[in-house]
Amino acid sequence: MKLTSYWHDTSKAFAGATREPLSGDFEVAVIGAGFTGLNATRTLAKSGVKVALIEAEHVGYGASGRNGGHLNSGHFASFGAAKAHFGEAKARRFWRSYDDSIDMIEAIIAEEGIDCSFRRGGKLKLASKPSHVKGLQAMCEELRREVDPSVEWLSGGDVRKELGSEAFHGAVLSPKSAMMHMGQYANGMAEAAARHGATIWEHNPVQSCIRVSDGWRITSPTGSLAARQVILATDAYTPENFDYFRRRMMPIASFIVVTRPLTPRRSRQPCPAIGTIRTRSTSPTTSA
Ligand SMILES: Cc1cc2nc3c(=O)[nH]c(=O)nc-3n(C[C@H](O)[C@H](O)[C@H](O)COP(=O)(O)OP(=O)(O)OC[C@H]3O[C@@H](n4cnc5c(N)ncnc54)[C@H](O)[C@@H]3O)c2cc1C
Structure with a gap:
C-alpha cells in the first residue's frame, strides 16, 4: 500500500523550485523545507538576505505535511x-x-x-x-x-x-x-519565500556541510554551494551525516x-x- 499525505494529495504543489544543480554563494543556507525552514527562509528573504533553501524531497515533505492540522x-x-x-x-x-x-x-x-x-x-x-x-x-x-x-x-x-x-x-x-490546511500553508509559504527572492532547491538531500574559512560548503548529489551561515531545520528527518544533531533528538509519540x-x-x-x-x-x- 502506498502511504500518501492527505495534505499533499489535496493541495497544489509548489512549482517555483529551481531545476539547476546546487550552486552559488549565499549569506544563509537553510536545510529542510518544513515550517521551520520555510518561515526562516521567508523572513530572511523578506528582510533582504540572500538565502537558499535546500530540501531533500519536496516542500512540506516531513512532519509539516503529515500532521493533524x-x-x-x-x-x-x-x-x-x-x-x-x-x-x-x-x-x-x-x-x-x-x-x-x-x-x-x-x-x-x-x-x-x-x-x-x-x-x-x-x-x-x-x-x-x-x-x-x-x-x-x-x-x-x-x-x-x-x-x-x-x-x-x-x-x-x-x-x-x-x-x-x-x-x-x-x-x-x-x-x-x-x-x-497544512499542505496549502506549506506550499504558500514556499511561494512567499520565492517571491521575496529566496532560491529553493527540492530533491537535493544535503550530504555534507563542511566548515571553510568564510562559512560553510554544502554538498548534495547535484552540486554544492557556499553560505556564510547555515540553519539546520531537518527535525526528526535529520540524517546520520548530521550525527551531532541526530543524537540530540527525543522521540515523541503522536497520532491522528x-x-x-x-x-x-x-x-x-x-x-x-x-x-x-x-x-x-x-x-x-x-x-x-
Ligand atoms: C503525526 C503528527 C501529528 C502532528 N500534529 C500536529 C498538529 O496538529 N499541530 C501542530 O502544531 N503540530 C503537529 N505536529 C508537529 C508538527 O507537524 C511539527 O512540529 C512541525 O511540522 C515540524 O516542522 P519542521 O520544519 O521543524 O520539520 P519537518 O516538517 O519535519 O521538516 C524537516 C524537513 O527536513 C528535510 N530534510 C531532512 N534531512 C535533509 C537533508 N539532509 N537535506 C535536505 N533536507 C532534509 C525533510 O525532508 C523535511 O522536509 C504533528 C506531528 C506529527 C508527526
Missing part, C-alpha cells in the same frame, strides 16, 4: 502543573506563547495572501467519563482566572449540540485554537484519527464516530 492554544498539562514546575511568570509566558504563535501564523497568512482555510474553530478538552468533570471544571476556572478569560466550560448538553454525540459529560472550550472520505452532505453533519471512539486511558480525551 491543529493550531492549539494551551498545553496537555494543566496550568497549575506548569506553574509548579516553572514558576508563575514563566508558566504564564509558556501558555501565552501558544496563543502568540497562532496569532503569528494568522498574520503571516494575511500578509502573504495564503489560501489555506485558516479558521478559529476552537479546541475541546472533553470529559469522556463523569469522573472527569470536576477536574476539568477546576482546570477551566484556573485558565480563565490566570491566563485566558475566553476559555469556557460547556455542559454535557452543550457538547451534544456542538458534536451531535452523547458520549461526553462536559468540555473545556478554548476558542482561540485554530485549524488550517481519520475517517474514510466524506460526502459533502455527510461532512456537514456531526461526526457519529466521535461517539464511538473510546480510549483506554483514564485521563480526559482531547479532541478538536
